[in-house]
Amino acid sequence: MKISSRFTVAIHILTLIKIEKNYTLTSNQIAESVNTNPVVIRRLMGKLKKAGFIEVSHGSAGVKLLKSLDEITLFDVYRSVEVVEQGNLFQIHEDTNINCTVGANIQIVLEVILESAQDAMETVLKSVTLENIMNKILVNNG
Numbered sequence: 001m002k003i004s005s006r007f008t009v010a011i012h013i014l015t016l017i018k019i020e021k022n023y024t025l026t027s028n029q030i031a032e033s034v035n036t037n038p039v040v041i042r043r044l045m046g047k048l049k050k051a052g053f054i055e056v057s058h059g060s061a062g063v064k065l066l067k068s069l070d071e072i073t074l075f076d077v078y079r080s081v082e083v084v085e086q087g088n089l090f091q092i093h094e095d096t097n098i099n100c101t102v103g104a105n106i107q108i109v110l111e112v113i114l115e116s117a118q119d120a121m122e123t124v125l126k127s128v129t130l131e132n133i134m135n136k137i138l139v140n141n142g
Contacts (some may be wrong), residue, residue: 003089006081009034010044011074015134016068024062039050044081051080069134075125089121090114 012034017025027045028120031038045063048054055071092110096103 004081004083006044006047007078007083009036009040010048010077010081010129011133013041013044013048014065014069014072014077014130015064015137017054017063018130018134019137021039026062030060030063047081048077051076053077053080070128072130073126074128074130075122077130078122078125084118089118 013030016030022028027038027041030045031041034041045054045056049056053065053067053076054063055066076078090110092107092114094107096106098104
């Protein structure tokens with residue numbers, strides 16, 4: 001199981017907007033960077049707009065950031081693109097055999113552990129800003 005790529009594509013979009021701030025970016029240009037269909041970009045930009053991260057102008061006016069990248073955490077992006085609901089990162093199989101020792105108890109045991117794992121992951125996402133990501137990209141670019 002993987003988390004939807006909407007999460008990483010949204011990070012890509014926001015970081016690209018900041019790095020290319022001197023240019024007017026359209027969804028087509030962003031789609032070229034992501035290597036996807038512009039419709040995918042427009043859908044995600046709608047979610048990012050709803051979250052208050054960007055302002056989108058129709059036509060060639062492009063898109064601009066409404067918040068500084070140091071104000072946006074990976075967790076904020078994760079939540080804004082509806083990757084997964086709280087406590088639902090892991091899907092636990094259902095309809096186990098309650099006449100089996102494991103089948104009767106596996107769900108309740110795993111539920112607590114997996115919720116803790118999701119909480120730990122979300123804590124890490126809350127500690128990283130998009131500014132951190134952008135800076136790493138710029139360092140890697142030389």
